[in-house]
Amino acid sequence: MKKKLSYMDSVHRDGRIWNLSMMVLLLLFPVAVGLLYGAGPDWRGFAMGLVATAPMYWAVAVVETFTYVPMLGAGGSYLSFVTGNISNLKLPVALNALEQAEVKVNSEEGEIVSTVAIAVSSIVTTLIIILGVVLITPLTPILDSPALAPAFAQILPALFGGLGVVFISKNWKISVAPVLLMLVLFIFVPALNASTVGIMVPVGVLFTLGVSRLMYKKNLL
Numbered sequence: 001m002k003k004k005l006s007y008m009d010s011v012h013r014d015g016r017i018w019n020l021s022m023m024v025l026l027l028l029f030p031v032a033v034g035l036l037y038g039a040g041p042d043w044r045g046f047a048m049g050l051v052a053t054a055p056m057y058w059a060v061a062v063v064e065t066f067t068y069v070p071m072l073g074a075g076g077s078y079l080s081f082v083t084g085n086i087s088n089l090k091l092p093v094a095l096n097a098l099e100q101a102e103v104k105v106n107s108e109e110g111e112i113v114s115t116v117a118i119a120v121s122s123i124v125t126t127l128i129i130i131l132g133v134v135l136i137t138p139l140t141p142i143l144d145s146p147a148l149a150p151a152f153a154q155i156l157p158a159l160f161g162g163l164g165v166v167f168i169s170k171n172w173k174i175s176v177a178p179v180l181l182m183l184v185l186f187i188f189v190p191a192l193n194a195s196t197v198g199i200m201v202p203v204g205v206l207f208t209l210g211v212s213r214l215m216y217k218k219n220l221l
Contacts, residue, residue: 007108008074015078022082063202073105075115083122087201092163093121173221177211178204
């Protein structure tokens, strides 16, 4: 008699299958385009570009795995790494859902809540993108209006500001060190910008964990 898989075992099984399947599908697109038009890559240029950029992405991938998985859970992590936009959307959605449900992500209930929240977020995002594609032409004059430009520039700050108030208010002492670190880095290191958020979020998390551990040992928490 075949042994029935537990919920977590099924999550890992299905997650691996779908992540590997999506990786193959993503790689098949450039292959299909190349075969269709009879255009192959410049392997020398490809190798040089890979050597220059791959180490950074490998490092980010390792850091993000150890950073995001404990906060998103197994199911949420599999889904988030396929759908993307983790730091800006999936992570805040999952944390807020866990907070509202009053469950921990390392429990089976937390795993389900996190996965469902991220799945719903992905579906809503897809629907919004579809609407955007359909309505982009008639709405372009309105969206390009100078009167709306300041509002669009503040969407992400407003989102993270609202979430930040909730989590910072729980233990403001922990928030001081990472906030100061990011302010100093982004003010005095001009190279850091919105494109580096994917790297700086894991760095900030690891820094916060280290400082929190030190403060705990010093009986400051």
